[in-house]
Structure formats: C-alpha cells, structure tokens
Amino acid sequence: MKAGISRKMEWSLLLMAAPFILLVIAFNYVPLFGWVYAFYDYKPGIPLADTPFVGLKFFKLALEDGSELGNIIRNTLGISALSLLISPLPLILAILLSEVRSKLFKNIVQTITTLPHFISWVIVFSIMFSLFSNDGLVNQQLLNWGWIDQPSNPLSDSSIAWYVQTAISAWKTVGFSAIIYLAAIAGIDQEQYEAAKVDGAGRFRQILHITIPGSVQTYLVLLLLSVSNMLSNGFEQFFVFFNPMVSEKLEVLDYYVYRVGIQSADYAYSTALGIFKTIISIALLFTVNFISKRTRGNSIF
Template structure:
C-alpha cells in the first residue's frame, strides 16, 4: 500500500516544506518576546529581559483595550456569521425554482472571493461624508447630517461586523444547505399527511436536524475568538476609532513594526497565540462532547 501511494506522498513534499519554512521556522523568533530586541544586535546580542514585555503588556491601558476590542469584535462576528447563514439557508431552502435558487446562491457566494483591499476601498468611498450612503440615501429619509461611519467607534464596529457578515455568509451557507439536502424527504411527506404547515415542519424537522452541524460550527468557531480580521480592520480603521476598533493584530503591527518595539509586539502576539491554542483545544473538546465530532 505504501509503494502504491508513493507518488501521492511525493506530492505532499512541497506543501510540507512551505509549511515548515513559513509556519514552523519563524517560531524561533518568539525569543524576541523575552528580549529587548535590537535588530543590529540580533537574537544572540539583544539583552534578556524575561517577562518584562508581558508585564508591560498588561500594564499598558491600550494593550488591555485592544484585547477587549478583539474579543468584542470577534464575538459579534462569530454570532452574526452563525445566525445569518442559518436563517438564509432556511429561506433559500424554501425556494422551489432551481434556476432562481442557484442564481441567488451564486450572487451571495461571490463576495467571499474579493479581497479586503478591494472591499475596503469600496466601503471607504460609500461611507465617506460625501459618499453614496451619506450623500444620496440618508437625505431620502430626512437625515441631512452625515453619519461618521468610519470616524465613530460604535458605528465602526457595526460596519466591521455587517461588512464581514455580508462577505462571508454566502460561503458559510453552503454547509447548512448541504445539511438540509441530507434530511430524509419522507419526514416532510409524513408531516404533510399529518397536516403540519411549512413553519411546523421547519420547527420540528428542519431545525432539529441542523442542531448537530450548528453545534459543530459554533464550537469550532471559538478557536477564532482572537482572530477579529486583520485585513479588514487594517483597510478600514484610522486613529479616530482606535478606542473601539483597534485589535491585537493591528496593535502588534503598529507597536512592533511601525514603532520598533519588537519585544512588546512579539509578546502580545505570543499571548494571542497561547489563548488561541487554549480556545481551539477547548472548542474541539466541546465539539466532541456535544456533537460527537472529532478529526482524530
């Protein structure tokens, strides 16, 4: 069997090498979190400071602020990206015209493939003071004063969550549509014979059948609780919304790369990775306990 699959094993080599080079080899740089790192001195010449960078991380007010922002934005995204695809899948499942159904599914699926560089530019134009929303749509409803969507922290969070949901819910819907396609049609036929309406069938057949996959998707998303979306935030935020929109990834970029505080930036990133590891392990344990889902 091993000889038969030799070619397949050889095909894995480029992927393994790329993973090692870009994911495992850079982990040696985590030593910077315990140093007052100076690029001209390198890893071996930079002075060792132990846990000072981690202590500084928790003493800085902006560090605690970005951790809270990350949890808040990621949590809202997780909730929205779970509820909206479920509701949309249920509604789309009721469409009987296959051409219309596939057309809608394709349209909501396409934004997933657009980068945040493109979408960020579009949103910046649409949500500016003279953009489409403030310049044309709001005056129709009698709102003459422009809303600072990207200049007010509370509005910024709403824009971030809403735009991320719009971009990703079509892709997430596929999982739930596949679950709906696997439900035994005989159950619906028996329910119709008993006089159950479409709402009753959804309530007593469709939703209970979706609970296992909802549990799996919901629990596994806990592993991304600290991934609030660097690409999206970086392309949309500005100093006016740092108090509500700055997250760990953008904070590490500003502190570590732009400000040259490499030790502090690495310490914050290492803290995020550690918490993410704990959340991923917890999520898989919950998925196994609640839905008997496991990879290994």
C-alpha cells in the same frame, strides 16, 4: 489483489495531500521558531547572538500594560461577541436557499451573496467609502430627497464603529459561510422529508423538525471554533478601516501587534503578545471542547 489496490489508493491520496501538508508546515509551524525573539531584547540589524537574553521581561510588560492593552482586549472581545451573535445568519441563509424551488433563482442569489468573499478588503473599503462618506452616494441621495439636513459618515462614528464593522464583515462572509451549511443540509436523508410529508408536515415544520436538527451539529462545531478564536478578529479589515476618528474602537489585538512590531520595530514585545494570544486561544479551544463533551456528550476532537 484488493489489499494491493487499496494500499496503492492510500498512497495516491497521501501524495495528493502532501503539497498542502507542506504549505501548512511552512506557514504555520516554521514561523514558530520566531518565538525565540520574545526572550531577547532584539533590535533590527543586530544579530540575535549579540542580543541580551531578557527571559520573561516582555511577557511581564504585557501583563503590566493594563491601560492601553485593556482597551484593545475590550475592542477585540466586543467585536468577536457581535460576530458570535450574528453567527446563525449563514445557517438561516442556507435554509432559505435550500427551500427555493427555482434552481436559476437559487444560483443567482448564491452567486450574489458569495461574491463579496472574493473581494479584497481594500476594494471593500473603497466601495463603503464611495457609499457612506460625507460626499458618498447614500448621503447625496438622502440630501436630495430631503430626508436628512446634513451628511453623516458611519465609517468615522466611534459610537457605532463595532456595529458598522460587524455589518460589513457579515456582508462579506455570510454567503460564503452558507456553503458549509448547504452541504450539511444536502447530506440529510431525504426519506425524512418524505415521511414528514406523509404525516402532513408543511415546509415550515419540515425546516423546524428536520433541517435545523440535521444542520445544528455543524453549526455548533463552527460556533465552538469561533469561541476559541475570539482573540483573532483579522488584520486586513481593521487596517483599511482604521482612522483617527474610530481608532479608540477599532484597535484590536491583531492590529496592535502589527503597530508595535512593524511600525514601532518592537519585534520582541509584539512576539510576546502573539505568544500570549496563541496560548489563550489554545486554552479557549480545549475549554469549549471540554464543556461540549460534558454537556452534549461529544466534542470537536
């Protein structure tokens, strides 16, 4: 009887997961059939059967396109490196929230920090433009107070474009990312804290010797996944913040694939770039997984 109930429960859970499995297959695996366009000199409006087969032509073209693609790769890796540098921020926020005794204050802070995640990038751009443009609120207030002589627009300053976008991305994502660490901290055995209190450890020492070691495993897993995903900065953020003043610094690989494939209708070349990106990301994933296994004794998978 118990075995029958257990099997019934297993089938119930499988059926509950089925719609999500189908969505993953539909949006992540079915599009892989489009990789065939990278091997044909495809032009819009011409059937693929009537398109000449060119083999690895566009892959060779991507490798030979050193000047423009080199700058794009540099932008992509530079912004990803800055994102890795600020990756401890969600963990720090989660630790601070876990130490707050007032449940009301904790809920208010968590709501405020999580809310930007649900705001679209178009709205984020509108907010930032209203605040930091030459006629924005920040410049007007600083001019009224006499702190500056002329307005400045950080959204159009190429020298700090990477840092501005990293700060905006952090504002949008840190609160939501902290939820994972809050769950990890909640899973730490509370008896460890009780034992630490008995031994005379204060709150700082409890954080240092219990909370951080208890959540660092989650942090390392997410960090390794971020390293393997360094070629993916996202598209929406750079699409809305892209302008001629910062184009040299904000044209990342995802935006470049869009520009080549959609705006220039060069589907074959853009598909080849997408395949290159996928292969390199998979290689990075297996590399960091191997390094983790050799250095830490365990791995992601």
